Amino acid sequence: MKNILGCTGHKLRIPNISDSDGVYIFDAYGKRYMDLESGIWCTSLGHKNARINNVIKGQLDSIMHVGFCYTSEIVDTAAESILSVTGLKNGRCVFLSSGSEAVEILRQAAKHLVENPKTLVLHNAELGAYDSLTDREHGWYAFEWKNCKECTDSFICDMHSEALKRLPADITEFIFEPGSDAGFVGFPPKALIQKLVNLIRSNGGKIIANEVTTGIGRTGQWFGYQHYDIEPDMIALGKGIGNGYPVSVAVFSENVANDLDTFKYSQSHQNDPMGAAVADEVINIIKDDDLIGNAARKGQIFLSQLQSLECSNLKVRGRGLMFAIDFGNEKLAERVYNELMESGYIVCNRGSFLRIDPPLIITEAEFGKFVDNLSSIVTREGSVSAMIISRII
Numbered sequence: 001m002k003n004i005l006g007c008t009g010h011k012l013r014i015p016n017i018s019d020s021d022g023v024y025i026f027d028a029y030g031k032r033y034m035d036l037e038s039g040i041w042c043t044s045l046g047h048k049n050a051r052i053n054n055v056i057k058g059q060l061d062s063i064m065h066v067g068f069c070y071t072s073e074i075v076d077t078a079a080e081s082i083l084s085v086t087g088l089k090n091g092r093c094v095f096l097s098s099g100s101e102a103v104e105i106l107r108q109a110a111k112h113l114v115e116n117p118k119t120l121v122l123h124n125a126e127l128g129a130y131d132s133l134t135d136r137e138h139g140w141y142a143f144e145w146k147n148c149k150e151c152t153d154s155f156i157c158d159m160h161s162e163a164l165k166r167l168p169a170d171i172t173e174f175i176f177e178p179g180s181d182a183g184f185v186g187f188p189p190k191a192l193i194q195k196l197v198n199l200i201r202s203n204g205g206k207i208i209a210n211e212v213t214t215g216i217g218r219t220g221q222w223f224g225y226q227h228y229d230i231e232p233d234m235i236a237l238g239k240g241i242g243n244g245y246p247v248s249v250a251v252f253s254e255n256v257a258n259d260l261d262t263f264k265y266s267q268s269h270q271n272d273p274m275g276a277a278v279a280d281e282v283i284n285i286i287k288d289d290d291l292i293g294n295a296a297r298k299g300q301i302f303l304s305q306l307q308s309l310e311c312s313n314l315k316v317r318g319r320g321l322m323f324a325i326d327f328g329n330e331k332l333a334e335r336v337y338n339e340l341m342e343s344g345y346i347v348c349n350r351g352s353f354l355r356i357d358p359p360l361i362i363t364e365a366e367f368g369k370f371v372d373n374l375s376s377i378v379t380r381e382g383s384v385s386a387m388i389i390s391r392i393i
């Protein structure tokens with residue numbers, strides 16, 4: 001990759017991917033990898049999905065891209081599909097190309113609705129790559145919830161009651177990322193989120209659900225916010241909505257859309273027929289194959305398989321098909337990651353833990369194979385770690 005500026009912050013591990021099929025990708029030497037990262041949460045319906053490929057080919061033969069002053073029926077059809085699954089009936093959608101763009105337009109819309117918006121986020125919220133989302137110097141309030149990870153959720157603890165009282169009354173929006181936790185997979189307690197939502201609403205503020213990672217079935221519901229019994233005013237969708245094709249969607253409730261008559265936002269690839277056609281087909285496939293129900297059902301099974309791995313200090317979190325295994329030891333996690341990669345399994349390694357986001361189409365047999373491999377690696381590496389620790393002691 002001598003011509004590519006490597007600036008993702010991630011080490012390039014496989015430089016020569018040449019083919020793919022379902023949950024697998026293949027390098028140029030024919031080595032097969034099970035993609036348990038779904039290409040960073042994107043290829044939820046698997047690589048080279050035949051229905052998606054057919055839609056892309058069909059759309060290529062008609063119209064792929066249009067300008068601002070003309071459009072195509074598929075764009076409205078896809079918006080209707082999306083609105084029907086979000087429950088924001090009579091709302092409006094804008095199709096864009098990336099998750100960052102979907103969150104950015106919602107943020108700009110929020111700025112249009114109120115001057116100098118004050119935004120509440122959970123302390124580690126990941127909102128995308130744009131400056132207006134990463135620079136949190138002014139007008140942002142970060143709510144600290146890192147001590148809540150093990151909370152069983154049914155009440156608001158004293159610490160939070162105090163913290164909630166200290167939140168300023170002038171917050172105009174809450175951008176909630178329901179379960180991604182900046183890629184660390186964490187599920188804020190329901191009681192806490194409902195309290196925050198009620199607080200912001202009582203101040204007249206808006207709720208934005210950032211579903212770029214958690215949306216479109218990943219958590220065993222269409223959207224992560226549905227685990228919290230809340231209703232957002234705006235929703236950002238990305239990643240899985242395109243199954244690898246770069247399309248994202250900003251969704252506005254009817255009330256918000258009515259207030260955005262004079263709002264201006266334009267990008268060249270806004271409301272492209274191709275992206276809309278792909279998004280529409282993703283939703284059709286998920287419905288036809290009951291992939292939401294499957295994600296919930298398989299998620300329970302896979303979670304208990306991961307929880308039964310034998311390794312001291314191991315903690316496993318999960319919801320639907322989104323899991324994190326925390327080894328409590330960075331070196332051990334890295335060794336397990338390297339061995340998995342060596343034996344043909346791609347997961348994500350962040351610090352002391354591994355993140356696993358299999359495609360929604362993965363079978364129990366495929367995941368079972370992975371767990372068997374992981375289990376023998378963990379047993380081997382775990383005992384090496386224990387030996388090293390006992391020597392140090």
Ligand SMILES: Cc1ncc(COP(=O)(O)O)c(C=O)c1O
Nearest residue numbers: 098099100126127128180212213
């Ligand atoms: C929660 C969340 N929001 C937004 C984004 C930005 O999406 P994209 O990388 O498609 O721009 C990401 C990216 O990982 C994300 O995890």
